[in-house]
Amino acid sequence: MEMTQTPTEPNLARAQVSGSWKAKPARLATAVARWGANYIPLSFFKRNPKQIIIDVTNSCNLRCPVCPVTFAMTRPRGLMSFELFCLIIDDFIAETNKPEIFFNFSGEPTLNKQLPDMIAYANKNGHGTFVSTNATRLGAESAERIIHSGLSRIALCLDGFSKTAQEVYRVNSDFDAVKKNIETFLSVKRRLNARNPVTILQTLLTSYSEPQIDDLLKWAKECGFDKVRFKTFSLGSHTSREMRAAYSHFLPESRALRRHADARESILCSVPRSQTVVFWNVRTRPLSTRMCGA
Ligand SMILES: C[S@@+](CC[C@H](N)C(=O)[O-])C[C@H]1O[C@@H](n2cnc3c(N)ncnc32)[C@H](O)[C@@H]1O
Numbered sequence: 001m002e003m004t005q006t007p008t009e010p011n012l013a014r015a016q017v018s019g020s021w022k023a024k025p026a027r028l029a030t031a032v033a034r035w036g037a038n039y040i041p042l043s044f045f046k047r048n049p050k051q052i053i054i055d056v057t058n059s060c061n062l063r064c065p066v067c068p069v070t071f072a073m074t075r076p077r078g079l080m081s082f083e084l085f086c087l088i089i090d091d092f093i094a095e096t097n098k099p100e101i102f103f104n105f106s107g108e109p110t111l112n113k114q115l116p117d118m119i120a121y122a123n124k125n126g127h128g129t130f131v132s133t134n135a136t137r138l139g140a141e142s143a144e145r146i147i148h149s150g151l152s153r154i155a156l157c158l159d160g161f162s163k164t165a166q167e168v169y170r171v172n173s174d175f176d177a178v179k180k181n182i183e184t185f186l187s188v189k190r191r192l193n194a195r196n197p198v199t200i201l202q203t204l205l206t207s208y209s210e211p212q213i214d215d216l217l218k219w220a221k222e223c224g225f226d227k228v229r230f231k232t233f234s235l236g237s238h239t240s241r242e243m244r245a246a247y248s249h250f251l252p253e254s255r256a257l258r259r260h261a262d263a264r265e266s267i268l269c270s271v272p273r274s275q276t277v278v279f280w281n282v283r284t285r286p287l288s289t290r291m292c293g294a
Pocket residue numbers: 060064066067069104105106107108109132133134157202204231232233234235236
């Protein structure tokens with residue numbers, strides 16, 4: 001089992017120097033690079049992105065308080081049709097470098113009942129595929145359909161190892177039910193003797209899950225997860241000061257487990273060239289953090 005690490009103390013120390021005099025030359029370089037970026041020819045952006053995020057729904061059955069789907073979604077809610085999904089995939093039939101398809105952006109993908117058919121269609125056409133789910137709607141039958149679809153990777157989210165830790169953030173979920181659904185998914189995969197999908201336990205690092213890291217690792221090993229990912233908690237980049245204050249109790253006590261600016265961040269953002277989002281009702285845009293509610 002592989003564990004994706006969270007920020008370490010040395011990383012944190014590096015991030016903290018960015019406010020000091022040492023950061024000044026970097027600021028000048030950034031300004032020069034941003035000015036120069038205006039002269040990059042448009043053809044540079046015309047290649048296919050590495051990943052296409054297909055928003056098969058922007059609806060969700062949970063109300064995680066600091067998720068933009070809960071507090072900032074202004075787009076109409078809906079489900080993408082299978083026919084529309086196939087048309088998007090068909091656009092890449094002639095391509096040799098197939099983008100990876102991510103099935104979640106701003107909602108819970110398992111709410112779209114055609115998710116397994118969509119994954120199978122993308123898989124049949126040579127795309128790698130990834131799903132992240134809150135695991136509230138996974139039973140033995142849906143697990144079997146998803147595994148048979150040929151999905152490459154799945155992140156099964158459990159945000160702590162107690163009722164309080166999970167339910168204080170994943171509002172409307174039931175800890176015992178989600179834990180059982182995840183165990184069922186892994187046992188179905190074992191029964192089918194399937195290599196895919198690669199299974200990732202994903203847990204948000206909050207003050208509630210912070211003391212439970214060892215329990216989560218032990219459980220992940222017992223259940224047969226391939227990987228564990230502890231994701232740093234974000235208070236959101238577009239949240240109001242009031243919201244940030246109201247939800248700051250989620251931040252872990254250990255500063256090393258909190259999200260911080262990466263001092264090694266590249267000067268120009270590469271995301272617009274690497275990822276594109278397709279909304280369920282088919283507006284497309286390069287990815288930006290403002291997109292969820294747009
Ligand atoms: C918007 S959800 C969509 C997919 C699915 N509903 C889920 O929860 O996995 C995508 C990701 O956002 C993460 N997320 C939600 N709130 C977060 C927060 N405050 N900080 C960091 N990640 C967060 C979830 O854990 C999940 O990995």
